[in-house]
Amino acid sequence: MEDEFEIKDLQNFFDFKGFVIKVLSWWPLFVVCIGVAYYIAHYKNVRKQTVYRMSNMITVKDDQNPFFTANTSLTFNWGGTTDKVQTAIILLRSRSHNEAVVEKLQFYVDYLQQGEYHLEDIYGNTPFTVDVNVSRPQLLGKMIKVVFVSDKKYRLEIDFQGGTSSAQNYNTKEISTISVPNSAIVKEYNLGDPVDLPYFNFKLNPSGIPADIGKEYLIQFNAFDGAVGRYRGIGIDQTPTGSSILSLSLTGTNKKRLVDYLNSSVRVLSETQLERKNLFATRTIKFIDSSLAVKTAEMSSVQEELDSFRDNNSSVGIGGSEEGLITKITELDAQKQNLEQRLQYYQDLERYLRTREDYGTDIPAPSITGIGEGSVTQSVSSIIELAEERKRLAYSAKPNNPAFKDLDRRINAIKSVLFENMASSQQILNRQLRDVRSEIAQTESQMRKLPNEQQQLFGIQRRYNLTEGAYGLFLDKRSQAGIVKAANVSDILIIDEAKDTGGGAIGPNTEVSYVMAIVAGTVVPLVIVFLVFFFDTKISNPNEIKRLSKIPVLGAIGKSTSKSSLVVIEDPRSAISEAFRGIRSSLQFIYRKQKIEGAKTVRVTSSVSGEGKTFCSINLASVFALSERKTVLVGLDLRKPKIFGDFNLPLDKGVVNFLIGEDNLESIIQKTQIPHLDVILAGSVPPNPSELLMSDQMDVLIEELKKRYDYIVLDTPPIGLVADALELDDYVDATLYVIRQHYTKKGMLRLINDKYKKKEINNTSFILNYFSAKSKMGYGYGYGYEYGYSYGKYGEAYRDKKPKGFLSLVLKNLKKLRGWFNEQVEK
Numbered sequence: 001m002e003d004e005f006e007i008k009d010l011q012n013f014f015d016f017k018g019f020v021i022k023v024l025s026w027w028p029l030f031v032v033c034i035g036v037a038y039y040i041a042h043y044k045n046v047r048k049q050t051v052y053r054m055s056n057m058i059t060v061k062d063d064q065n066p067f068f069t070a071n072t073s074l075t076f077n078w079g080g081t082t083d084k085v086q087t088a089i090i091l092l093r094s095r096s097h098n099e100a101v102v103e104k105l106q107f108y109v110d111y112l113q114q115g116e117y118h119l120e121d122i123y124g125n126t127p128f129t130v131d132v133n134v135s136r137p138q139l140l141g142k143m144i145k146v147v148f149v150s151d152k153k154y155r156l157e158i159d160f161q162g163g164t165s166s167a168q169n170y171n172t173k174e175i176s177t178i179s180v181p182n183s184a185i186v187k188e189y190n191l192g193d194p195v196d197l198p199y200f201n202f203k204l205n206p207s208g209i210p211a212d213i214g215k216e217y218l219i220q221f222n223a224f225d226g227a228v229g230r231y232r233g234i235g236i237d238q239t240p241t242g243s244s245i246l247s248l249s250l251t252g253t254n255k256k257r258l259v260d261y262l263n264s265s266v267r268v269l270s271e272t273q274l275e276r277k278n279l280f281a282t283r284t285i286k287f288i289d290s291s292l293a294v295k296t297a298e299m300s301s302v303q304e305e306l307d308s309f310r311d312n313n314s315s316v317g318i319g320g321s322e323e324g325l326i327t328k329i330t331e332l333d334a335q336k337q338n339l340e341q342r343l344q345y346y347q348d349l350e351r352y353l354r355t356r357e358d359y360g361t362d363i364p365a366p367s368i369t370g371i372g373e374g375s376v377t378q379s380v381s382s383i384i385e386l387a388e389e390r391k392r393l394a395y396s397a398k399p400n401n402p403a404f405k406d407l408d409r410r411i412n413a414i415k416s417v418l419f420e421n422m423a424s425s426q427q428i429l430n431r432q433l434r435d436v437r438s439e440i441a442q443t444e445s446q447m448r449k450l451p452n453e454q455q456q457l458f459g460i461q462r463r464y465n466l467t468e469g470a471y472g473l474f475l476d477k478r479s480q481a482g483i484v485k486a487a488n489v490s491d492i493l494i495i496d497e498a499k500d501t502g503g504g505a506i507g508p509n510t511e512v513s514y515v516m517a518i519v520a521g522t523v524v525p526l527v528i529v530f531l532v533f534f535f536d537t538k539i540s541n542p543n544e545i546k547r548l549s550k551i552p553v554l555g556a557i558g559k560s561t562s563k564s565s566l567v568v569i570e571d572p573r574s575a576i577s578e579a580f581r582g583i584r585s586s587l588q589f590i591y592r593k594q595k596i597e598g599a600k601t602v603r604v605t606s607s608v609s610g611e612g613k614t615f616c617s618i619n620l621a622s623v624f625a626l627s628e629r630k631t632v633l634v635g636l637d638l639r640k641p642k643i644f645g646d647f648n649l650p651l652d653k654g655v656v657n658f659l660i661g662e663d664n665l666e667s668i669i670q671k672t673q674i675p676h677l678d679v680i681l682a683g684s685v686p687p688n689p690s691e692l693l694m695s696d697q698m699d700v701l702i703e704e705l706k707k708r709y710d711y712i713v714l715d716t717p718p719i720g721l722v723a724d725a726l727e728l729d730d731y732v733d734a735t736l737y738v739i740r741q742h743y744t745k746k747g748m749l750r751l752i753n754d755k756y757k758k759k760e761i762n763n764t765s766f767i768l769n770y771f772s773a774k775s776k777m778g779y780g781y782g783y784g785y786e787y788g789y790s791y792g793k794y795g796e797a798y799r800d801k802k803p804k805g806f807l808s809l810v811l812k813n814l815k816k817l818r819g820w821f822n823e824q825v826e827k
Helices: 002-013 016-025 027-045 080-093 095-105 224-229 255-312 320-355 374-396 402-447 452-487 510-534 542-548 575-594 613-626 643-647 655-659 689-693 696-708 725-731 746-757 781-796 806-826
Strands: 051-060 109-114 119-121 128-132 144-148 153-158 164-168 175-179 185-190 194-196 201-206 216-221 235-238 245-252 492-496 505-507 553-558 600-606 631-635 669-671 677-680 711-715 734-740 764-771
Touching: 016 027, 016 510, 016 542, 027 510, 051 080, 051 255, 080 095, 080 235, 080 245, 080 255, 080 374, 095 224, 095 255, 109 128, 128 216, 245 255, 255 452, 255 492, 320 402, 320 452, 374 402, 542 553, 542 746, 542 764, 553 575, 575 600, 575 613, 575 734, 575 764, 600 613, 600 725, 613 631, 613 643, 613 677, 613 711, 613 734, 613 764, 631 643, 631 696, 655 689, 655 696, 689 696, 696 711, 696 725
Parallel strands: 553 764, 600 711, 600 734, 631 677, 631 711, 734 764
Antiparallel strands: 051 245, 051 492, 051 505, 109 119, 109 216, 128 201, 144 153, 144 216, 153 185, 164 175, 194 201, 235 245, 669 677
């Protein structure tokens, strides 16, 4: 029961059935809106360019150098393949990487042609390619027209309009402002000839595609940063997720451009990665080369000194016993030098790490100085890798990005461990160095016992052996570094290159546009109809009356096209006349139900003026008179009388005159041209109409009229404006409350509903006047046929019948079909 109550309240608040019927009645608006929306969608679809998606596939490997050993490692891998994959993804989307690709392909140049609706990108389909002189500024955003006059000759047309324009040097990326002429420039060139103008400098080289003589091609130079921005949204997917296989994709309107960019992007990435991979070895080779140059000079100097000494002291030689001392001291000197180099490397590395934050790759590999500790080697490579990652991140992230703090934390942690390892290693090296120096001192004491000439020769030979040993060591390391660098390969492997295989179109999705057009074309009128329906405060149909009030609807009166209110008299066979006859029959039923004998009274009232109360009173009285019943129409609207005009009667005497005792009943009753129908007009407007209607004379008037007439029709004032009509309750047997379609407001029924609820008025019924079932607002078709137009078919029986043609039969059947449809909707 509670659910039924809530549903009923909801239906009272909003008439869903009425709203649906109204929507159906507004179908032309929906057709127009859908048609307009569909046309707009079609207009846009035919102007959209086809969008393609091209893709390629790569894998990020972990290719270790086959010559990798603990002592020859000059390259490092920190983080394994996973880190390399993430690094590759960041690089592919970075500004610096895309700048390199755009610069390599010169994709800041557009190749265009005028299509049917827009400019089309024809990159890769022109008989020429633009070779830009990047050292000279190029005018930005200016269309350059190229028209071939022969296979090798073309005409260059530039339409200038004066002023200044921006130009960019693609080498320095500097943008400047230059003045342009105030007239068009037309010049002819051969393919391959330089175009040297103050605002352009390039060459058109043949592409191998035959030239179309007379066809217009367009070239345009764009800002470098803007061109780079087009490609930074490259799509990157890991297939499957978390793997080292990357699928790169790019969308655009030119497949050739997409293919070239994707493949070039991978090549640039591979070259960059290999260059980074070899960077440590390259720096090490550079360090070794510089050291070799120093040692070569030292060897040359010592060699000259040794040769000079031998020339001057040919008698001085070295025996077998002295040879052992030289060998021993040479080995000890080599050990000492190696230990000192390793200690110096640790000192330089510690000073470098404590004083620098932007760690680069300008530190030689630890293995160059003979340091073979894996922890030190790995720590140095880790710091360099993390520093490189931090530098790359700076291109795409803001300074306050948490990733910077995480990288700094990782670098500091590795540095802390490295410092501890270096401190421990230096202690061991210092102890070893002390032992070696002690042995060198003992050997030198033995050498000092030899003659002076031999000591000098020993010293020179000692320096020569030491230099030669260091030179040989550096030469060996130089060879190792060269082998490592030559053997390195990129970790980027192309699985599938981007290629135009004849498909790839992904848009525009015209079907979606048309579906959206239909949706929009439906929603817009639906909203309009809803707003009209929701904010409509006027009564439109009998269904609304039923929803707003429990008072029954006795009938519906159609629209009258007659200028006179005497419709029943002038056109007794009309549908309106039949409607009043139906109301007359319904009133007879009401009277019989009350078991009223003798004279019967009916009050006709409404909410406000203009609803057709007087019209209904006149025609109701007329239809009673046509049944040969003595009928009187009494005009009790004392404030605004109207009846006199329709019957062409003088307003000098009436009800007011009788009520004030000025005239008797006989003198105020006026005959009409209608048999059995008399009229009592209101008379002159009194100052106190309500008091007059409540006087005892009113009782006398009604009693006298009941003795003389069968039916008394009281045309009373609107009940919504004054209380005069309510004063007559004691005299009436039935009340007809007139409602006019699209005129009477819904809120005006509150008063009559309240009176009806309190049972202050009885036997009250509504009459819907000026009703049109075809009205968009009047969607109560069922009521229209039941109360108003259902009588039309009977009325037609009294008219002269005319032969019915084919069109008449079609219209008749359509009307029947519409009637059936309306009945189904009502159900």
